[in-house]
Amino acid sequence: MNSQVFFTDLRATDAQSLLQKIVHLIEKAGLKKVVKKRGLTAIKIHFGERGNTAFIRPLLVRPVVDAVKQAGGKPFLTDANTLYVGTRGNAVDHLTTAILNGFSPSVVDAPLIIADGIDGRDDVVVPLGLKLCHEAYVGSAIAKADTLISLAHFKLHEAAGFGGAIKNVGMGAASRRGKMAQHSEVAPEIYVKKCIGCGTCMEQCAHGAMSLVDRPEDAPRPFPEAKKVIHIDEKLCVGCAGCIHSCPQEALGINWKTDLPRFMERMVEYTVGALKGKEKRSLFVNFLTQISPACDCHSYADAPIVADIGILASRDPVAIDQASMDLVNAQPPLHSSCIKDSPYKDSDKVKAVYPHIDWQHQLDYAEEVGLGSKSYELIRL
Structure with missing residues (x-):
């Protein structure tokens, strides 16, 4: 019916x-x-x-x-x-x-x-x-x-x-x-080439899962002076996706490989x-x-x-x-x-x-x- x-x-x-x-x-x-x-x-x-x-x-x-x-x-x-x-x-x-x-x-x-x-x-x-x-x-x-x-x-x-x-x-x-x-399996993906290392997304994370680290020499960068890149600790990330829309460079997105x-x-x-x-x-x-x-x-x-x-x-x-x-x-x-x-x-x-x-x-x-x-x-x- x-x-x-x-x-x-x-x-x-x-x-x-x-x-x-x-x-x-x-x-x-x-x-x-x-x-x-x-x-x-x-x-x-x-x-x-x-x-x-x-x-x-x-x-x-x-x-x-x-x-x-x-x-x-x-x-x-x-x-x-x-x-x-x-x-x-x-x-x-x-x-x-x-x-x-x-x-x-x-x-x-x-x-x-x-x-x-x-x-x-x-x-x-x-x-x-x-x-x-x-x-x-x-x-x-x-x-x-x-x-x-x-x-x-x-x-x-x-x-x-x-x-x-x-x-x-x-x-x-x-x-x-x-x-x-x-949200436990929904984590963001980092688009390294877009990330300028500004740290804006870190302020959005309530769980301390995000930090700035040195960018590897061979990693892509938006401009030569971009020495830092964001890193996500998957053990601390709860997958709330609150960081994604906080990024002014659109360097974070849904990881479509997650389930x-x-x-x-x-x-x-x-x-x-x-x-x-x-x-x-x-x-x-x-x-x-x-x-x-x-x-x-x-x-x-x-x-x-x-x-x-x-x-x-x-x-x-x-x-x-x-x-x-x-x-x-x-x-x-x-x-x-x-x-x-x-x-x-x-x-x-x-x-x-x-x-x-x-x-x-x-x-x-x-x-x-x-x-x-x-x-x-x-x-x-």
Whole structure:
């Protein structure tokens, strides 16, 4: 049986605003069935890195909060801390960033709670016993909530291919050690010829895995005076990839020899862990707006690759992500975006940006472990 995925476009009138359409969408998708009366409802969202502009607008979150209250729940907005050095690595910086990005309680009318505590260590160990993960480390605020509602900004991603409901829950709900477990085999590659030895990436590394060393005499160099080159200690590197986009010379990149399918599988298994005990009390909402070519974890957002499409809601995280990718791939590319010259720009938007990534594997494995179904019925409201 196909899973139901509900869709609303972004058109609005005096009679029906976009805020009203969001409420109608989530109610059709089963909001009242998942919210427990007087229960704690975790609204899992990405607050956006400081400087990023692609995350979901706070004003679009408020109607979800209001609808949860109408259904009898006690909503709070939540996300877990990051691995990399940025503006969301601990609860103080994370909450400050969230408020500066517009997620003030006076706007969203709900408290903000960092799921894994002040230093990313407040988690619950969830038994899994799956292929790669025997257990998952899930932020306590999410693990202990009665209901989980995922609000995901749908975009492309450098390692997962795309980020939707599965990534928002699997990676986003994990504590710092949970994120470390998922990233453990994804390490950056150094393009020695581009590295000028400036050390900018070292400042981004929270784990002391990067250092400057003397450049071998026979090593390529960007200019004769470049005597130093970056070195990565693989024993200390956790694979968070935070250094890659910090390099002004683009001398760091994803090492495509690492096993990205296994990274996706860990992320999927962590989604299973985050939903444990809430399988019947979860709802997933994907915002297909400002669909950027990279994660919202960066301190900027590149031009969107396609025009805004709409908003989806479903009880099935696999179905909603499959439907989201299908809708994105059906759109013509924006000629102002980074995919304008790719031979894949019309057929496969992920391949147009990341030709080495098999994004479908994320969904294939999610279906395999019983997280949901790739078969769906798109219901346009």
